[in-house]
Amino acid sequence: MARRVATDPARRLGVLVVDPGGPGGSAAEFALSRLFSPELRARFDIVGIDSRGTGKSLAIRCADLVADQPTTYPSDEAEFAALLRYNQDALAKCRARSGPIFDHADSALVAQDVDAVRQALGERKISYLGLSYGTVLGQAYAEKFGHRLRAMVLDSVVDHSADLRRFMGDRAAAVDDSFVEFVRWCDRTSSCGLHGKDVYAAWEAALVRADGEPLGRQRLIDSMYYALREPDWPWAAELITGTQTRSSVLSFEPNYESVRLAMVCQDFSLRIKDFGQYSRLRAEELRRSPIMRGSLVGHDEAAACVGVAGRPSNPPHRLDVRHAPKIMVLSARHDPVTPYDWAVSIHRQAPRNTALMTYEGWGHVAYPRSECTRGGVDAYLLDLTVPARSCPAVES
Secondary structure (H helix, E strand, O other), X not given: OEEEOOOOHHHOOEEEEEEOOOOOOOHHHHHOOOOOOHHHHHHEEEEEOOOOEOOOOOEOOOHHHHOOOOOOOOOOHHHHHHHXXXXXXXXXXXXXXXXXXXXXXXXXXXXXXXXXXXXXXXXXXXXXEEEOOHHHHHXXXXXXXXXXXXXXXXXXXXOOOOOHHHHHHHHHXXXXXXXXXXXXXXXXXXXXXXXXXXXXXXXXXHHHHHOOOOOHHHHHHHHHHHHHHOOOHHHHHHHHHOOOOOOOOXXXXXXXXXXXXXXXXXXXXXXXXXXXXXXXXXXXXXXXXXXXXXXXXXXXXXXXXXXXXXXXXXXXXXXXXXXXXXXXXXXXEEOOOOOHHHHHHHHHHOOOOEEEEEEEEEOOOOHHHXXXXXXXXXXXXXXXXXXXXXXXXXXX
16 A cells, blocks of 8 residues: 655545556555646545555466467357366466465455555545546445545446446447547548548558568557557557557556456456357457457457356446445546446436546546546545536547
8 A cells, every 4th residue: 555645734635545447557556646636635645555466465466377378369169168278277377376365356355455444544434536447446435335435536437237248349339439539530630641541441451461460460459459548649540551660569557467367357247158159249349349340458358257167256236326425427438448338327327426527538547638627526526526517628
């Protein structure tokens, strides 16, 4: 755990617990980052708690066990069976290496850890800011300990009510939506390397060219996913034209590959039983995402959980935060990672206890996108002011 003490103790409002999501990101390091505004740093002790298996908490280290995983896009029964066998072997080895923590790292249990820290700090109530997968922890805390919340912000929300079909399909549709926004940017921006051209045709041609390179097509799709996530539209254009000058090494949260086995596979019902079910899910991905061929994160997390036995320990369900204060839900309308529809879904599940603020722009994680988004979150956390319904897009 790390705590950045309020710089203006005379005006201190209490503790703001923060989580960067991932899963796999260190909340302790996040608490000491530069993301938070000077006013938040002045009025709150900002506290980050490394979730079970992450950062400097008892680690789950299994990335090397899945480094040579067979294709996560099996084309027949044999390839699916190979993926299943490999995952089951890797899970058994990861569980043996990690010990009991491996089966006790879901978000509901981590929420109990957060409340234990609240008690240890002597705080009657806490405020919370969670980004991306940190919103799953936030939902769990609000359900279990809503009466201990002063305020909560869920930015780029992961809808914990999503079943397997929505988990993959909604994310697939979201990444195609972001690609369409990139095309619109190219059409109106003369500096785009594809300005005045048919971007969709150029993308298809780039995929065909990539087929001739080792891991070419999938690596190109994955790189485009990261470009849309930022968004970094000039890089997206360079990927298509083949003129990128920067490294295309892909990265995610530290220890993500390990922690997702213990956390995501227990927070969601991602149990693909056989090749027939996989084929139907894949067809739905391609139907909803004909441009990007599905979502990198949505597909890979479901594939990583193939072979996990039993029911999830923290299964998806309709949100119940009746004992929590008004929760601020924030999302970019064009987020390829956590679909905007998921933020809308959370608001619909708890209309009395949530307020939805939409950033009418692009990219994953909305809080730092503009003065409006930052100001809305800060005003809510500082004064409990219900935010405006929307913030205009800011094109960098």
